Amino acid sequence: MERKWWETAVGYQIYPRSFYDSNNDGIGDLQGIIAKLPYIKALGVDFIWLNPIYASPNVDNGYDISDYQAIHPDFGTMADFKELLAKAHALDLKIIMDLVVNHTSDQHPWFQEALKGKDNPYRDYYLWADATPERMPNDWQSFFGGSTWQYDEKSKQAYFHIFAPEQPDLNWQNPKLRAEIYQMIRWWLDLGIDGFRLDAISHIQKAPWDFKITDNPWAPFMNVAGIDAYMQDLKEIFAEYPIVTVGEASGVTSKKAVNWTNRDGYLDMIFELEHQVREGKPGHERINVLGWKKVVSRWQKDLNQHGWNALYVENHDNPRINSILGNESEHSAKAIATAFMFMKGTPFIYQGQEIGMTNFPFTSVDQLDAKDSYNHYQELLKQGITPDEALQQICHWTRDHSRTPMQWEASHAAGFSQTKPWLAVHPNYQEINVSEQEKRPDSLLNFYKQAIALRKTALFVEGNYELHLPKHPQVIAYTRNTTNQSALVLVNLSDKEVVVDLPNRVVQSEAKVLLTNTSSQPLVKRMHLQPFAAFIYQLN
Structure with a gap:
């Protein structure tokens, strides 16, 4: 059987805001990524996954998109993106983008039109139901805490959102909406990108509003019956291009993942969200090795002959693995790399993982940027938990650990920027940085280079x-x-x-x-x- 290019590849995930700041405004940008392409190439990886760079009010750091075909000014321009694509391709590096089509920003022109009234042609691009301020259409809860419904006084209805209220969910049952989404997808693929990571894709179909929740609070919008028709549409578009597609597909079990990721599946692979098996009391949890091993091995077994795994231990939504599984030494980071990179599937390395970046020592809630962490902190205070204990509980596992600036060298702001970065740099940047590890043959960075080269051999x-x-x-x-x-x-x-x-x-x-x-x-x-x-x- 002929191998697809992504089956022999290793991916590198970039969180653009925190990667490298080329214009010294404290925020990483596209020109910063261009400047570091030789570094990425030298690592030995084959493609880059970029977290969202679209126009956005940044309520959820770019996952709330206000224009699918525009670049956020913080990151640069469309010309900068085209330059990045051309220069990456010249180095034989591919680029995949985040595709966020479960929801938009409430600042998207479609939603701004939808707010004008029930008879607006864009109203049905989103999900609305009759409501009162006291009585929502149902009692479903969002991933970010609180109701999935936001009341609109003008129309006496509420709109549906599974993330923040500023991220209204799209109505995939509307063929006009689907046609616009499909057109946008083709626009990016025709531009020459090499694929998509599909954010929250298993949530695009919702259960009827009278669905009664029993054990899983998110069951009414996780891989719900009827999603197959939309996934089939997407698959037919993707099949026209030599690309890779990776789904963030919570609710898709390892057994069901076979049909999602085999040669006739909707996608090439999916990120499973099960393997972060925690142990210990809140605020002090670590990864349970046996639990982690059982989950990843079940996925390996179920997808061994049919389907394909996306392998990862870090990303923009999780703490640093060397803090929650290792002991923050290079030695333990090398062990973790060995454990996950040689399973069957396509490995993804998250920026900073290859030098062993660690969790940030947060001391105040004001240092946090992640909205869900802040909401959780407020909830804990309401429950009577002391501010110190609440801070410990949320800071230990916050997404912001993975979003602190990349540590390039032992100079100001770790060489990320000449000015104050948007999020604090970890104080250990003088010990843990790229420049120091490039010079040392036994460094973690050089170990990753060896591991990546070995992973590409036919056996692995x-x-x-x-x-x-x-x-x-x-x-x-x-x-x-x-x-x-x-x-x-x-x-x-x-x-x-x-x-x-x-x-x-x-x-x-x-x-x-x-x-x-x-x-x-x-x-x-x-x-x-x-x-x-x-x-x-x-x-x-």
């Missing part, structure tokens, strides 16, 4: 995934197997030394070490693994 692209030691609480061990090749990935994801007995069929004392973050040791039945030790062995 095509090989089946087989989990070993499934119940071990600290160690992940799996083989990747083709008919004529095999490798064992063995990682201790804890800060304690462990002893494990491996299955006889993978024990080969003469096995060659392909990659390790420590000194080599022979592959024997009983392995003594130091804290966060990681090995990849080539088996005969």
Whole structure:
């Protein structure tokens, strides 16, 4: 079977606001990304996923779009974007964009028209129902807290939103709306971009308003029956272009994901949202290794023969993995990289992950930018939790950890900007930065370069995934197997030394070490693994 380009590729996610500021206004921009293309190319990745750069009031940092075919002035112009696309392509780097079509901004011209009254032709581009200030159409709750309904005094109706009130949901049942969305998608693809990451795509279909929620509060807008028709439409457009499509598809189980991501599926792969299995009390949680291992291995097993995985441990919505799974050392970051990058699927690296950036030491709610974190803080205070405890609870897992500026060098603002950045730079930038790690052969950055190159070999692209030691609480061990090749990935994801007995069929004392973050040791039945030790062995 012929391989698709994205099956051998590694992706790099850029949060443009925090990547590199070229014009010293404190905000990262497109010219900043252009300036750093040689760095991205040297890392060995093949494509870049850009978080939203569209025109937006920035209520939800660009995921509230007011014009799908315009660039936010903070990031530059459409000419800057076309330059980025051309220069990336000249380096054989592809660019994929966020596609946000579950909702728009309330400042989008469609919604501004819809507000004019029930008989406006754009009214039906959104979801409205009769309501009073005291009585909403139902009691559904939004992802950001509070009702999914926002009352409009003028029309005596409410509009529906599953995120912030400033992000009204689109009415996908309206064929005129769909036609406009499809036209916009083609416009970007015709411009030459290489694909989309589809934000919140499993939410575009809603259950009837009288749907009764039992256990899952978000069931009425997660992969609801009827979504298939819209996904089929999208698939037919995507099939006309040599692109990659990645869905953020909460509510799509690993079993259902087969139909979403096989060769006849709607999309090429989806990000699952299950693997952040937490343990510990609120404000002190960490990733539970066994829980994480079970989730990722179930996805590996269910999509092994049919379908494709998108592999990741960090993104713009999650804390830094080396703080919640590692011990913030380069050593543990190398272990985590080894554990996730060699599974079957397309790995995504989030900016700063490759140098081991860590969670920010927040001391005040005023340092936060994420709206959902602030809302959660207010809710905790209402529940009688002390301000200190509320701050600890929300700051420990806030999305803002991943959004602090990229740490380029040990100079002002970590070399991100010559002025004060929009979000504070982590105080450890003098120790953790690109410039220092580029010079040091044993750095995490150079380890990532080795891992990316190794990941592209045929075995790690095509090989089946087989989990070993499934119940071990600290160690992940799996083989990747083709008919004529095999490798064992063995990682201790804890800060304690462990002893494990491996299955006889993978024990080969003469096995060659392909990659390790420590000194080599022979592959024997009983392995003594130091804290966060990681090995990849080539088996005969």
